[in-house]
Each structure stands twice: as C-alpha cells, then as structure tokens.
Amino acid sequence: MRAKRATLKSIASELGVTPTSVSNAYNNPAKVSKALRERIIAYARTVNFEGPNPAARSLRTGRCGAIGVLFNDQLSYAFTDAHDITFLRGISSVCEEEGANLVLIPLQNKHPEQRDSLSAIVDGYILNAPYKSHPTIRHALARGLPTVVVDFDAPELASVQTNDREMMRAVAGHLLALGHRELAIITFPRSAGNGEIVSLDRDFADENYVVHERIAGCRDAFAAAGIATHGVLVCETPNSEEGGSRAAERLLRQRPVLTALVCFSDRLARGAIARCEAQGLNVPGHVSVTGFDGLDPPGHQPGALRLTTVRQNAFEKGRKAAEILLRARGEGPLKVGIEAEFVVGDSSATAWRSPSA
Amino acid sequence: MRAKRATLKSIASELGVTPTSVSNAYNNPAKVSKALRERIIAYARTVNFEGPNPAARSLRTGRCGAIGVLFNDQLSYAFTDAHDITFLRGISSVCEEEGANLVLIPLQNKHPEQRDSLSAIVDGYILNAPYKSHPTIRHALARGLPTVVVDFDAPELASVQTNDREMMRAVAGHLLALGHRELAIITFPRSAGNGEIVSLDRDFADENYVVHERIAGCRDAFAAAGIATHGVLVCETPNSEEGGSRAAERLLRQRPVLTALVCFSDRLARGAIARCEAQGLNVPGHVSVTGFDGLDPPGHQPGALRLTTVRQNAFEKGRKAAEILLRARGEGPLKVGIEAEFVVGDSSATAWRSPSA
DNA sequence: AGTGGCATGTTTAACGTTAAACAAGCGTGG
C-alpha cells in the first residue's frame, strides 16, 4: 500500500503556510522570500514531493505544455516511413527547444466506442495530411484548440504545405517529355481505400488532400502535353515496398504495354522497381519508375539505382508546423510553404516501346 | 474572442439535469436512459462539446490514458537512430492496441530551471537506457508512477533487458579467436562524456548501464583468453557515423598497430569503416570492425558490406516494455529478457598484422 | 400486501492546483 502522495496542500499545512505560497515557491519564486522558499523545497524533498500535480495544474491554468500529433495511418506504420520519421524529428527538435512534450495520438480504429471523445491532454494539434472524414481527426478539429494542418487545405487553420501539385506536374511532365504515353499511377491510400484500380479522369475531390493535389498535378501535365487522361490507370495500395510491388504487378497484368509507373512515394517506387525486375523488365530500360519524398538514407550505396523523385524537406515541414503551434501568436492563420525539388535520377529514361499500342 | 467552451456543467444546467448524468451519458451509458443519453449527446453536438475535459477527468480519476517515454539523448537524435525508432515502433504498436497516447518527453537540458519539475501528464514511464544521474530521469523515478526501465539495472522496477554483456563477450571473443591482439573500443557517450580516450581497465561502475555491461563483456572475453586489458583503449564519441569516423581516426593515430575496432553500435561501425577506407585500410583485410544492433535496412544492397554485429530485437523490446506498463498487474516487478543474436558478417576477418608490436 | 431488486437520476464532496484581490509590515522620500 503506497503512502498517499504529498500535495501542495499537505505540505502547506505541515509547514503552517498557505498552499498558494507553496505553489509560488515552485512557480513564482519572486513572490516568496528566499528563506521560505528554501524551507518549502527542503521539506518537499523529504516527503518525495516532485512538484505540483501536472493534471491539476493543467486544469487550473488551461495549459499543459504538450502538443499532439495525429497521423492518418497507424502510428506503428509511421515509424517505418522515412518521411514521417523525419517529419517527427523536425517537430521534436522544436519541442526540445521549447521544453514541450510531444504526444503521439493513435487513431481509434480498434475501439470504436472511444471514437466519441479524444482524451489527449494537449495545448494544440499538428495534423499530418489528415483525412477530413476520420472520426478522431474530426474530434481533434472540433475541440477548437490551436491546430496546424500539414499538406491539407483548410482556410481557417494554419497550415504547412508542400507544393505537391506543381511538383507532380514536373514528374509527369518529365515522363511525357521522354516520350512515355502508357503511364500508370501508384498511390498510397486515398481515404478508406480498398485497393481498386480507377481511371485518372475520375473525380478525386473527396480524397486525401495530398493525393488530390498530386493527381491534379498529373492531369496538369497531361493537359499541357495535350494528352487525354482517359484510360490512364490509378492503383491504390498500402504505402510500402510490398504495396508498390503488388500494385505494379496488377497494373502490368492489366496493361502490359505500360512504359512508366508514377509512384506517390519512394517506398512504392522501390517496390515497383523490384517487381519489374522480377518480371524481367529493366528499369529504366523497359519501364521508367518515379518516386516522391527523396529521403533515401544518406549513405548511398554504389550499385544502387538513384530514383527520379521529388525531394521534400520533411524535417523543415515538421519544424515549421511545431514553430507555428508553439511560437506563433498573431492575427489570422499562418500559411507556410515548404520548398521541394524535382530530382532526375537513374530510374527514368526514354520510352522504348512503341508509343501507344 | 472565442466563445467560452461548453462543459458538462453548462450542458447539464441548459438541459435541466445534473452534471453527473451528462458525465454518465459519456462514460457510463448503462446508468442513463437511452432517451436522456440521446438528448444529451444531441444537445452537446449543437454546442460543439467534444466530450469531458481530459485534464479535469485526469485530475478526478487519477488516470489519463497516456504513457511517457524518456530517452537519454535528445529526442531529435532518437529519430535518427534505427534502434530507437524501431523501439518506439514497438511501443506504439501496443499503444494502438490499448488506445493509449504516447508522450515523448525531451530531457530538460536547455531550461535548467524547468528541471525541478516534470510536467508530463502520464500514467507511467518507460525509461530507455537511462542515466541514473540525469535530473529529468531522477524526477521521473521519484514521481513514483509505474515505471519500466529498459537496459538498466534497478531491482525495484520492472525491466526489459538485452543480455548486452554476454553478447559483447561473443563479439570480442570472436575477434580474439581470429588472432586480434590490438583491439580498441568505440562507445557512444557513457554519461555526460566529453570524448576522452581511456583504458579498458578503468572503472566504469558509474556509467550508462549499457556501456557498463558491454565493457564487462569485453573484459570477460579478454579474461577468458588470458589477455590483459591494460592498454586497450576505449574511445567515447557521439553515436553517429560522424562520431565513429572521428573516433577511428583518433584511435588509429594514437595506436597505428590496431587491427580491430569494436563498436558499440552499427552506426559507429559504419563511420569507422568509412574512416578506415579513407585512410587506405581495407575492412576486413587490414582492420576488422564490429557493430551492435543489427538493424540495417532490409533492402540489402548487393555491393554493401554486411557487418559482423549483434542483432537485437528492438521492436520486441519496445513491445514488451509497453505491455508490462499497460497490461501487467501483479506482484513484484517483472523482469523480461530479450533475445539477441551474434551475427558474423563480412567486416571481420583474421588479423593480418603481426600480433602485438 | 410486503419485500426485494432494478433502472434512473440526484446530491455531495472532493481531485490539486493557481489567479486575483486583499492585508500587513517596512522603508523612503518629500
């Protein structure tokens, strides 16, 4: 039976002072004489008092010194993704400077009954590429705390955004300029997607904002080249090497004439490349494959294929989001753009198959 | 001017019921008639009430549904380390299953005045390879919350431990068996270390527990081989490729006859190898280098050197720690061991230089 | 008819803290 913990009140009564003075000894040293303060701290030490109860303080002050981060996907997935990890690193670097705690909030998919309330004790949220429709995210938004959304469109909220559309236009334009006409797109999940294959001229309005923007960028490129998007396939798959591989396999089966695969992440691209090579298709000889993120580990191996991709600064994205949340005060939601860079690597080349069937 | 937020109380008075009933509508649906519950929820929705205030609930119930994780190092550093990331992934996988939030707590190094109180609102702690002496960690321990320590020795606390000592003995034994007599050790920081070079027969009792155990394992191997540890150098350096490289450079300058470098992490080993090669020393031809962790990315590149290392299951380590904290109830602190495996790769080989000077 | 039990709701009293307003004492300057 653990002894009851000491509180400001118990210490105060023990010492014959008021709880306020004990509180001040911790929070407002200037409001208390040095002698009293030292007496309080000394006594507190003897009863293993480790400072004011954080929950009570938070209730009283309305602040708790922590920010919450929400991902679309499972948390344990985020920790496998170079982009998400780097993004978190950016956030955490600011948290360290500010002494703020960082709360990772898993989406409630397993316990639907818990979806009705979001129990995180935080001063604000960073929402990474949220699906508007997910209940947990809806709750986060509805709570009305300061919120920064990342790669998302929300006029009333502060946001940090990469120019996905323009970048993807560059990628698709690059492939079209190389003569590719039989392209397909491999995307990570657009919403609660189940891996269907659809056409590029479908309506993507309700989708994940990142997917929406990148799809739009692809269309821009096709439009600029005067090529119809009808019949261009878009395959949705989990964002992993495995997912990329399976998607490539399905697309190549459905449309063997493909000469280029536009992947919405490097992981998907790596998987797609592996699949192509397993089928005896050389990359970029037979099929060009592009990625997105540009976060391959620094120690580049000599023999490895350098991806044609878009390098985005996920660290800076995280930093900016956290800086806005923890430091910005002022009028109107901030909108910050993060520079990205189109990088031509060795995974794309001139189309070799006869253009179109 | 944001309108004041609705509370259980305000909703109750609005609806002519008691706050308890509103609370029950959220927490104990069985204690409230279906009709009333629906009336409450419906009204709550119209006033943008997103469930009971988490801080108040936490104060009242004494629980908050979150666990805190503390690292030795900067948080933003942990996000660059494959071991730490995988460890976090293990923790987060359990948090997801349990619907618990995960609070990453930066060590307070920048704001010394904040060191006196730890403001995290959590139900328990996971301490990853803690330095006993760091103030933040001392506070975490002193708060008396349920705590699981990882790779640390604390009889009164639950723990999850890799058998560092035995594994390191295997590594050093392997090198000694290959004929190496001029070994040096490269370790990540032992405490508040500043990068000195010391002898292996120094006293490491007060150091980081992991370092302490691994050093002991090295000594075991030397003892078993009947070789003196006097004069065997131990170099401390930040745990990064850069750190490994610098340490290797310093050690080779101080003792050019070295034929083997025992590194306490794969990152250090990678850096050391790069440095050796930059100096024209072939690995493992001229110098053998060993690592620790075995977490190299799965997509192994053809030309790359496979490290001789110890593969430890960081994911499982994280999972077990979180499971103990969130699920274990019972008598006495649990002690869980995590299996590791000594892996002979291509970075170690027979010593070629004449044994000893 | 009386008793027990269940369903539904209320009353009461904290949980531990801190903001704001107030009081007492003491030195200082005009």
Place this chain on the structure above:
DNA sequence: CCACGCTTGTTTAACGTTAAACATGCCACT
C-alpha cells in the same frame, strides 16, 4: 509625519470532472 510603493504572504474562489452514497418509482416475485 504621512503617503506611497515594495515585499511577503493570505484569503477566496474556481478550473471541470466523477465516485459514492442516496432517493425515487416501478415491476416482479413470494
């Protein structure tokens, strides 16, 4: 000598919630 301000501390009330005990009505069972 008095008004003023500073230092040090106290009083009061509230932050928003929920556990525990209590009240009430209704039905069922004996």
